[in-house]
Amino acid sequence: MTADTITAADIRINARWLLPVEPYGIVLEHQAIIIQGARIAAVLPVAEADQGFRTKETIELPHHVVMPGLINMHGHAAMSLFRGMADDLPLMAWLNDHIWPAEGQFISEQFIADGTQLAMAEMLRTGTTTFSDMYFFPEIVAQMAHDTGMRAQICFPLLDFPTVWGSGPDEYLHKGEDLLNTWKGDSYIMPAIGPHAPYTVSDGPLARAVALSEKTGARLQTHLHETEFEVSDAMEKQGKRPLERLAKLGVLGARTQCVHMTQVSQPDIDLLAGTGTHVIHCPESNLKLASGLCPAHKLMAGGVNLALGTDGAASNNDLDLFGETRTAAMVAKVVAKDASVLSAHQALQMATLNGARALGREHELGSLVAGKLADIIAVDLSDPFIQPVYDPASHLVYSNHGRAVTHSWVNGVPQVQDGKLTRIDVPDLMLRVDGWARQIRERQAD
Numbered sequence: 144m145t146a147d148t149i150t151a152a153d154i155r156i157n158a159r160w161l162l163p164v165e166p167y168g169i170v171l172e173h174q175a176i177i178i179q180g181a182r183i184a185a186v187l188p189v190a191e192a193d194q195g196f197r198t199k200e201t202i203e204l205p206h207h208v209v210m211p212g213l214i215n216m217h218g219h220a221a222m223s224l225f226r227g228m229a230d231d232l233p234l235m236a237w238l239n240d241h242i243w244p245a246e247g248q249f250i251s252e253q254f255i256a257d258g259t260q261l262a263m264a265e266m267l268r269t270g271t272t273t274f275s276d277m278y279f280f281p282e283i284v285a286q287m288a289h290d291t292g293m294r295a296q297i298c299f300p301l302l303d304f305p306t307v308w309g310s311g312p313d314e315y316l317h318k319g320e321d322l323l324n325t326w327k328g329d330s331y332i333m334p335a336i337g338p339h340a341p342y343t344v345s346d347g348p349l350a351r352a353v354a355l356s357e358k359t360g361a362r363l364q365t366h367l368h369e370t371e372f373e374v375s376d377a378m379e380k381q382g383k384r385p386l387e388r389l390a391k392l393g394v395l396g397a398r399t400q401c402v403h404m405t406q407v408s409q410p411d412i413d414l415l416a417g418t419g420t421h422v423i424h425c426p427e428s429n430l431k432l433a434s435g436l437c438p439a440h441k442l443m444a445g446g447v448n449l450a451l452g453t454d455g456a457a458s459n460n461d462l463d464l465f466g467e468t469r470t471a472a473m474v475a476k477v478v479a480k481d482a483s484v485l486s487a488h489q490a491l492q493m494a495t496l497n498g499a500r501a502l503g504r505e506h507e508l509g510s511l512v513a514g515k516l517a518d519i520i521a522v523d524l525s526d527p528f529i530q531p532v533y534d535p536a537s538h539l540v541y542s543n544h545g546r547a548v549t550h551s552w553v554n555g556v557p558q559v560q561d562g563k564l565t566r567i568d569v570p571d572l573m574l575r576v577d578g579w580a581r582q583i584r585e586r587q588a589d
């Protein structure tokens with residue numbers, strides 16, 4: 144290469160290891176990632192980069208794995224303020240007796256802003272660059288994510304009954320359509336439709352949600368088949384499994400993401416795969432609420448795209464998606480009674496490229512390939528808890544936790560540098576979090 148073929152770019156990252164996710168199952172050594180603006184300009188061996196690129200800034204990461212930013216495909220960000228408030232309960236008691244009353248008492252625009260910022264701080268620190276949210280005041284969550292510079296799918300809630308965000312389906316759909324219009328075409332914010340669950344949304348509003356998704360191309364995310372009770376109760380009351388009911392209403396398809404799916408029959412798998420419907424697996428929330436075990440191996444074998452989510456911090460109780468890859472891999476092995484099921488590379492693909500697929504953005508997110516958006520993280524493998532290193536992919540899933548993340552970029556913009564958040568004022572956030580915790584403790588003591 145001659146001097147006049149040298150290209151100028153913004154940032155160069157020299158990484159000890161590179162896990163690109165595409166092609167699948169490889170880890171390369173001594174690679175350079177060149178970032179130009181919001182995109183990855185090139186991924187190539189360090190020695191070749193020396194010849195071909197002159198960058199304004201070079202970041203040396205001699206003990207690190209560099210990989211795509213993680214995509215947390217399901218959560219309720221502001222619920223981080225309820226972390227540890229109601230533990231050791233099954234789903235319906237947790238919701239009916241604790242979470243829904245607390246949401247009725249505490250949720251306000253300021254609660255959503257502070258809780259969402261707390262969740263974003265944790266997610267960014269632990270390697271997530273894109274998250275999906277389903278919660279009240281989605282217009283605030285969208286604005287917060289945009290201002291911070293995180294990518295987010297923002298699902299506006301849809302339920303049959305009134306909540307702090309609206310009086311019923313008419314208002315939810317009206318406000319939701321405004322959200323879709325406001326963020327149409329935005330690279331960071333992907334507004335979506337969030338019918339809460341089959342037991343809280345009746346056929347009429349679901350049909351309107353489908354029509355809105357068809358009209359706008361918006362994704363639709365819903366909790367589904369979370370517990371055995373949900374399915375048996377629907378069989379008793381409606382004579383159908385909830386998935387079958389959604390299929391009849393036209394809900395299933397490539398724009399739809401079903402969260403949980405711990406109760407899965409072979410016809411269910413055929414229906415999901417045949418319609419191209421995505422499943423979002425949240426193993427830690429399912430374990431903690433004793434909801435059930437999603438048969439990840441069967442869904443994958445059946446051709447269903449399986450992505451990962453943490454669910455909210457009130458049922459997990461953290462938002463560390465690396466932890467979720469580990470739990471997903473371990474639980475899948477026991478469920479399948481086969482230790483070869485759900486390898487480290489498969490778990491990492493679920494946390495990255497499969498999430499991008501569920502969002503309909505696999506052409507620009509989820510792997511480190513030239514031309515894709517520069518959503519990148521670095522994980523330091525030099526700490527004693529992670530040494531020695533034979534296979535970095537194994538360590539990322541089985542030995543690591545998200546706190547080993549030292550750097551992250553979203554759209555080429557640094558979000559974490561040397562383990563510190565660049566765009567969130569953590570001491571100020573903690574003062575606000577303390578204020579909420581004091582109020583919640585006081586009301587609980589009443």
Ligand SMILES: CSC[C@H]1O[C@@H](n2cnc3c(O)ncnc32)[C@H](O)[C@@H]1O
Pocket residue numbers: 219234238242243246277278279300301302339340366369428454455458
């Ligand atoms: C309509 S906004 C979202 C709504 O969902 C509640 N929620 C949180 N976690 C779960 C879960 O695992 N299953 C069902 N519903 C859940 C949350 O508290 C909000 O009320």
Ligand SMILES: [Zn+2]
Pocket residue numbers: 217218219366402454455
């Ligand atoms: Zn949830």
